[in-house]
Amino acid sequence: MKLTTVFAVAAGLGALAACNNTPQEQAADNIEVNAETTADALEEQADNAGTEATEDSLENQADATREAGEEAADATRTGADADGNSAN
Template sequence: MKKTFALGIAAGLISLSACNTSPTEQAADNIESNTEAVADNLEEAADNATTEAGEDALENQADAVRATGQNQAEDMRTNDPDTNLSNGL
């Protein structure tokens, strides 16, 4: 019973902390989530590729998409003016 109660309290605190994120942080999280999903799809396609070269190309694309998403999200979080000109920050 005590473990269940403690887990419930922990889950509640985590959900409350998620509510306090800024719109900028939420946008950065969305960027990361979306690019991660695209990269995962590319990796799935790589697994189904018929040639080694095709598989390598798709895996490289997945890595590039993932890196771009992480960079964009970090720029969003830090409000780097050099990279955030298109989103108005």
């Protein structure tokens, strides 16, 4: 899949996820979408890697990117909860 297509889909999903959410929730959703898109691109590169070591490295980077995105999104949501601006 071409990188531009991945980013276009991510932008569309981000726009849909933004409906009826607080600004903090929208930001957290965008963080997750961006991390997922980046991780997917890394996995695509891993699939086309020339060596097993390169493939493993790219897959590890993809996993780390997803984890960091989830943690950043959770921190954003937690901050929104602490401020009393949560959608919940």
